Amino acid sequence: MEKFVINGGKILSGKVKISGAKNSALKLIAASILADSKTTLKNVPKIEDVNIMIEVLRTLGARVNVDTENKSVEINPESIDSYEAPYELVRKMRASILVAGPLLSKFGKVKVAVPGGCNIGSRQIDLHLKGFEDMGVEYSIEHGYINCQVESNKTGVRLSGTMVNMDFPSRGATENIMMAACLARGQTVINNAAREPEIIDLACFLNSMGADIQGSGTDCIVINGVKSLKGTEYEVMPDSIEAGTFIVAAGLCGNKVEVENAKWKNLQVFYSKLKEIGVNISIIDENNIRVDEPQSTYNPTNISTLPYPGFPTDLQPIITVLLSTIPGVSIVTENVFENRFMYVDELNRMGANIKIDGHHAVIKGVEKLSGAPVRSFDLRAGAAIVLAGLVAEGSTEVSDIYHIKRGYEDFEEKLKSLGADIKKVS
Numbered sequence: 001m002e003k004f005v006i007n008g009g010k011i012l013s014g015k016v017k018i019s020g021a022k023n024s025a026l027k028l029i030a031a032s033i034l035a036d037s038k039t040t041l042k043n044v045p046k047i048e049d050v051n052i053m054i055e056v057l058r059t060l061g062a063r064v065n066v067d068t069e070n071k072s073v074e075i076n077p078e079s080i081d082s083y084e085a086p087y088e089l090v091r092k093m094r095a096s097i098l099v100a101g102p103l104l105s106k107f108g109k110v111k112v113a114v115p116g117g118c119n120i121g122s123r124q125i126d127l128h129l130k131g132f133e134d135m136g137v138e139y140s141i142e143h144g145y146i147n148c149q150v151e152s153n154k155t156g157v158r159l160s161g162t163m164v165n166m167d168f169p170s171r172g173a174t175e176n177i178m179m180a181a182c183l184a185r186g187q188t189v190i191n192n193a194a195r196e197p198e199i200i201d202l203a204c205f206l207n208s209m210g211a212d213i214q215g216s217g218t219d220c221i222v223i224n225g226v227k228s229l230k231g232t233e234y235e236v237m238p239d240s241i242e243a244g245t246f247i248v249a250a251g252l253c254g255n256k257v258e259v260e261n262a263k264w265k266n267l268q269v270f271y272s273k274l275k276e277i278g279v280n281i282s283i284i285d286e287n288n289i290r291v292d293e294p295q296s297t298y299n300p301t302n303i304s305t306l307p308y309p310g311f312p313t314d315l316q317p318i319i320t321v322l323l324s325t326i327p328g329v330s331i332v333t334e335n336v337f338e339n340r341f342m343y344v345d346e347l348n349r350m351g352a353n354i355k356i357d358g359h360h361a362v363i364k365g366v367e368k369l370s371g372a373p374v375r376s377f378d379l380r381a382g383a384a385i386v387l388a389g390l391v392a393e394g395s396t397e398v399s400d401i402y403h404i405k406r407g408y409e410d411f412e413e414k415l416k417s418l419g420a421d422i423k424k425v426s
């Protein structure tokens, strides 16, 4: 078992470059199933979740070549001859279920393990299934698997375009239904769709394969089904959540930290909150941001997570660490996942004063955090605990760091390059 050992109190400075977005790369890899020929993806982050998605595609029979040095991945879906996403992979990464939409669209069938809950919530997939059902899919759940089949009708195995009204703008369901609709017969309209920049990235990628998708980035996406899609070459967008993580790290203990590829326009509510707190952010240009030493003491604030363009739930644990060090009372409300405060007890072990009341965290800022042995509960909570270690007095040992490796490329190396005293030990 590997751990991070962090000696807190170092000032971070220098430049850090943000990698490709996990939550885009995973979907683009799944979407490449839809093509009839080879796709090349560039700027693919070297993270565990990407490895798992590649394993899922290989299990389906796709040929995948990874060029680690150049961060590119070549996917040839022509050899796909299996339609099953097995439990061993889905339980490792629930985003594996995103192969369902492309497989249904192209082959009319898929068998996918029911993902179950995880450390941040129960995470239903009812909206994915309802969307598929609206498009003519029959499904049954047996022995922990969902078997989906396109109802046989005179259109053969193709799904039928339709109006899908979503109860909640689920990102995964929007993506799965959008991919399913690409090769469907006729027009699909997704109402109350998720609006994240990663949804736009997926739509642009699919359009570059020959799909006809309009309205991505709004709450109404219109997909006109086409007969076939061809392979393409595409560069994954930068990871806004990684950018947000480094900006908060710089706000906690940095001076003259430049975050390259931050694409700040993708996270405007987050940046407004940081400004309200008093983090000294300057926008260099569209892609780059600099954080300098604060000009006065930081202010407490209240934050509520919401689907995009609201404050992102993925940055909730990260900003909570910052708020835990600011004098006064801040309240953070988590509206997207029901169980995303598990890390708070670990933070309290480091001296924070946070009380959970339902889906609210009441944070009384403390003067200092102190190093302690702590666990990483999930990806973002793990990164948050590392940030707490950077600002804490003394040494912090973070265990279960495999969670962090799932989504942050070279996290420890990037922090080290900014001057953090962090090392990995077995």
Ligand code: EPU
Pocket (backbone or CB within 6 Å): 022, 023, 026, 095, 121, 122, 123, 124, 125, 126, 127, 128, 129, 168, 169, 170, 171, 172, 173, 194, 313, 314, 336, 337, 338, 379, 380, 407
């Ligand atoms: N939900 C349902 N039914 C559904 C789908 C979702 O009730 O059919 C609920 C979920 O239980 C959850 C909420 O809706 O409470 C949001 O779920 P959504 O489908 O929007 O999230 P997701 O697609 O499962 C993605 C990211 C998450 C990120 C959320 C919210 C990927 C691979 N994951 O999950 O990222 O937190 O959107 O923005 O894209 C992370 O990167 O650390 C991470 C957890």
